[in-house]
Amino acid sequence: MKGALLGLAAAIFTSVSVLAHHGGTTLYDLQKEITLKNATITGLLWANPHVEIEFDAVDDKGEKAHWVLENNSPPVLVTRGWTKTSLKAGDLVTISFNPGRELPRIGRVTKIVMADGRELR
Numbered sequence: 258m259k260g261a262l263l264g265l266a267a268a269i270f271t272s273v274s275v276l277a278h279h280g281g282t283t284l285y286d287l288q289k290e291i292t293l294k295n296a297t298i299t300g301l302l303w304a305n306p307h308v309e310i311e312f313d314a315v316d317d318k319g320e321k322a323h324w325v326l327e328n329n330s331p332p333v334l335v336t337r338g339w340t341k342t343s344l345k346a347g348d349l350v351t352i353s354f355n356p357g358r359e360l361p362r363i364g365r366v367t368k369i370v371m372a373d374g375r376e377l378r
Contacts, residue, residue, distance in 0.1 A: 284363075285365045286357070286358050291354055293315075293351070295315070297313050298345065305331060306330055312352060325363055337377075348371065351369070353366075
């Protein structure tokens with residue numbers, strides 16, 4: 258009985274830790290998606306735990322805005338056909354993402370369409 262309770266407690270604490278790290282449901286508005294056309298990639302950080310994509314695009318007020326988006330980890334992206342050279346500074350793309358709930362100009366990538374029509378998800 259004591260061992261079962263100890264195992265249950267360990268599972269609960271591990272789950273809470275994992276949920277705390279993967280706070281996408283609290284950090285990003287998963288019910289909303291923004292799509293920006295003619296976005297210019299300015300940087301790509303290909304590193305664990307999450308790849309970060311930086312780009313500039315004209316916002317809904319007609320002003321140039323700089324965005325930083327989070328994506329999955331490199332191993333997950335590789336299984337989806339990405340490489341660390343899939344995006345380069347200067348690439349012109351259409352990018353869709355779930356925006357940050359409270360912080361401006363952050364988000365979580367949902368889809369990127371390259372100028373030649375290829376899609377990165």
